[in-house]
Amino acid sequence: MxxxxxxxxxxxxxxxxxxxxxxxxxxxxxxxxxxxxxxxxxxxxxxxxxxxxxxxxxxxxxxxxxxxxxxxxxxxxxxxxxxxxxxxxxxxxxxxxxxxxxxxxxxxxxxxxxxxxxxxxxxxxDGNQVVQDMMPFFKHRLPKLVSGVVNSIYQIIDNFGCKIINPNPIIEYLPGLFSHADRNVRNEATNLTLEIYKWLRDGLKTVLLDDLKPIQKKDLEKAFDKVADEIPKQKRLLKSQKEVEEEAPTEDVEMEDTEVKPDFDPYDLLQPTDVLNQIPGDFQQRISNPVWKERKEVLEEVHAILSKASKLNPQDDYLDIMRIFTKCMKDANMQVVQLASECTAFLAIGLRKGFKKYYSMILVPMLERNKEKKPSFTEAINKSLDTIFKATSLSDVLEGVLSTMTHKTPAIKIAAIDYLTRCLSDSDVAPNNNEIESIMGVSVKLLSESQEPIRQAASQLIGTLMKIVGERQLIRYLEKVDDNRRKKINKFFEEANVKASSKGSNPPPKSIKPIQSTKIAPPSTIPSKRLATSPAKRPEKPSLRGLTSRNLTTNESIPKFSQQPQLQPKPEVDNSLLKELEELESKNKQLQDSHKLQINEIEKLKNDNLSLSRKLQESQSNSNITINQKDAQISRLNNDKENLLLKIKDLEQTIEIMKLNNDGPKIKTERNSGDLSLRVNRLSIGKDNDFKENIEYKKEPSVDFDNDDNWKKAQEITNQLRARIEKMKARSRPNFT
Known part of the structure; x- marks a missing residue:
């Protein structure tokens, strides 16, 4: 069988x-x-x-x-x-x-x-442990097994999502899968990458695309665009989630709501990257190099590190590196400035709300670099500024922007106005009353600037703010603005697109023009200008009654539109609010004055310090010159002393020879005396006039030493010579002791 x-x-x-x-x-x-x-x-x-x-x-x-x-x-x-x-x-x-x-x-x-x-x-x-056990097969030699495992992980991500399965370990294998020789493996890798992209969005691009070939990047970018509008969701629940769902079925969220609004933030799914340990150790030294190419190269290295970090640890201290970037904002080379601004933007993206500790030191210096005329440069700077705003809020950046809006350079002033306009458009929260007061206080003054581009930018700013808070909120600030400028503000008001809104921001009815509602012409029966003329021309009270004996000054005779001003808040509320605003404005002005005084004091101290440093350098330089001169003089005197000693020694030897000649038998006096005269005539001690003396010896025509008188004369000449030598020694000795 x-x-x-x-x-x-x-x-x-x-x-x-x-x-x-x-x-x-x-x-x-x-x-x-x-x-x-x-x-x-x-x-x-x-x-x-x-x-x-x-x-x-x-x-x-x-x-x-x-x-x-x-x-x-x-x-x-x-x-x-x-x-x-x-x-x-x-x-x-x-x-x-x-x-x-x-x-x-x-x-x-x-x-x-x-x-x-x-x-x-x-x-x-633990789902992550299961996926961890599967990933080693990504490198298996059998393509059929590799594609099967990649497809399985794709289905796992599709069912459970990246909130359950951590995608970061998987992403590390993706570049290798895209380079696999088997087409099926590459196709499955693309499907897996697209599914992860739905959850991580641009965070995946940051960590993945740089490791791929250009053609792979291009294909993936196209594929990303196709799924950009898809909102992923968890399709399959864990056992623990099912148990919670069974216990509280009424708390279930409808699937339609999940499809409309994602209940996750891709940023939360990313793992923080430690970039501080990757920064070059000689960053501080190289960024201070006077050669701009060296500064540019080290910033490019830092730029490459920060660009790959989609999420940074907010607990790390980035103060030192932010100080370097802030200093770079004043660099003369625009490439250095642009790289530093982009590095700052990467920090803002990676830290998000954690960037609030650093934005204040670089915001104004970055705004001030908009004075450059190169469009690509200013576009890069403004893009970095917009990124900074996304990591902060309107309240955070408002003070720095308003101070820059009063800058003396028109280009910087316009750039600050445009930046605040973009911040208002992108803000999710409407500004409060104090912020409105600050914005309008500066903006209204800009409407009277001599240059039209500044007035135009200020009009757009006011129109955008009006779109958020409503035209009624800004009426009192625009009472003295001319009609032409109001029309432009109204135009920007209608064209503005904002995210935040408050009560009263809806467009007014077509029959009522916004802003202009406060300028109401008085009725022709009550001409206000005539009431202010002389008493002789002023009509008396009885003359104000008509044929029906009705008082023309009562509310019945006044058209309804004259009541429009009563739509404003109650006087007591306005007075208290205005009083509070005046107090705040006064305090703000005091703080600004104090701040200006401190700045002036700091500048004065800096100038004093610089002046003292220069004086100290000059003093040191003069001292060094004097010391060098003294050293040269001492050296010269020492040389003169040595020469003098040598001459004295030579003279002493001459005297000794003369003694020997005097004691010898029958010396020819004529030759010796002539030789002696020649030696004495050559003697000159020192270079200075005080030390120069020529010894002259009158040579006798013929001396007969056999004669006692002649011999005495020779002895007498010798004694005189000795006396002069001693005298010369005595005169030269005090100068060298």
Whole structure:
């Protein structure tokens, strides 16, 4: 009898599970499926009858038919069994078995059942751990297995979303999958990337696109545009979520609402990046280099690091690097300024609300760089400024922007006005009364500027603000504005697009022109100008009555539109509010004056410090020159001294020779005296006039030493010579001691 045709029903389940005939094992799987499905609860003994290693072996059955049923059996084991069994099964390595044997199968049913088994496992255990066990197969040598695993993870993300499954470990493998030789792998990688993009949006572009080839970037960008409007949602709940849903069914959120508004922030799904450890260690030194190319190169390195960080840790301290960027705003090279502004924008994107600690130091310097005429440069600066506003709020930037709106340079003034207009348009919150007062106080003054571009920008600013707070809120500020300028404000009011709105911001009826409602012409029966003329021409009270004896000055005779001013708030409310505003304005003015005094004092101290530094340098320079001159003089005197000593020594030797000649037998006096005269005539001590003396010796025509008189004369000359030498020594000695 063929073993395949035997009846295995008489064998126990354990015997059939270990049987060498695949049909026996198949029958065991089918019976277990029924028992799992009909079990009264997850505490039934059927779920503790087999250990996890036995259950794991169901997924790697050598027969493809039995294997498919075995994987289904494991799914039922997970679906109806306790969570503890699922945890133990996951730790036993069942995920690797399902991937290697199930996802690589050529049978579609086996793949479908394997994916369902993995989904059930994620519902009951840590889904990130399950995906972690699957990702090593991204680098498997078998393309069919790689594409199967990528497709499975795509289905997991599609069902559970990135709020349950952390996408960051998966993203690290995507560049390698896009470079895979197999087309199916690349296609599955594209599907997975698009699904992650629905959750992370631009955060995925930041960390992924730089690692791809240009053609891959281009194709992905097109694919991203197609799904840009899709709002992802979690389609499959975890077991814990199902239990909460069963306990509180009334708190369910309708699917339609979830589709309209996403209940997640892609920023929250990103992992913070530590960029401070990646900044070059010599950043401070290189950014201070006088060569602009060196400053540009180091900023490009920092730019590349910050551009890849979609989320930064707000607990880190970025104060030092922000100080460097602020200093770069005053750099003479525009490329350096632009790179620093873009780096600042990357910090604002990565920190979001955590950037509030740093914006104040760079906002005004960045606004002031709008004085440049190069459009691409100013466009980059304004883009960075808009990014800063998204990380802050209108209240945060208002003070710095208003101060820049009064700048003496027209281009900077216009740029600040335009920036505040964009901030008002993008703000989700309407400005409060104090902020409105501050904005209008500066803007109305700008309407009287001599240059039309400034007046035009101020008109647009006021029109945008009016769109938010309503025309009634701004009437009292525009009483002295001419009609032409009001028309332009009304035009910008109608064209403005804003996010925030407050009561009264709706457009007025067509029959009523906004703003101009306060200028109401008085009735012709009561000419106000004539009432102010002389008493002789002023009509008396009786003359104000008509034929019906009705008083023409009563409310009955005044047209209804003359009551328009009564629509304003009560006088006592206005007075208290105005009083409060005046006090605040006075305090603000005092603070501004104090701030200006402090700035002036600081500038004065800086100038004094600079002046003292220059004087100190000049003094040191003069001292060094004097010291050098003294050293040169001492050196020269020492040389003169040495020369003098040598001459004295030479003279002493001459005297000694003369003594010897005087004592010798019959010396020829004529030759010796002539030689002596020659030596004495050559003697000159020192270079100065005080030390110069020539010794002259009158040579006798002929001396006969045999004569006693002549000999005495020679002795006398010798004594005189000695006396002069001693005198010269005495005169030269005090100058060198």
């Amino acid at each position: 063929d073993p395949q045709e035997q009846d295995f029903t008489g064998l126990s389940i354990e015997e059939r599970l270990g049987h060498k005939v695949w049909k026996a094992r198949l029958s065991a799987y089918e019976e277990l499926i029924k028992e799992f499905e009909t079990s009264p609860s997850e505490d039934d003994e059927i779920f503790t009858r087999f250990d996890v290693n036995t259950v794991k072996s169901f997924t790697i059955d050598s027969n493809v038919v039995a294997q498919e049923t075995g994987i289904l059996c494991v799914s039922k084991y997970l679906e109806f069994g306790p969570t503890n069994n699922a945890v133990r099964l996951q730790k036993s390595g069942v995920v690797s078995s399902l991937c290697e044997k199930g996802l690589s199968s050529s049978r579609a049913g086996t793949k479908t059942k394997t994916n369902e088994c993995l989904m059930l496992l994620i519902e009951r255990v």
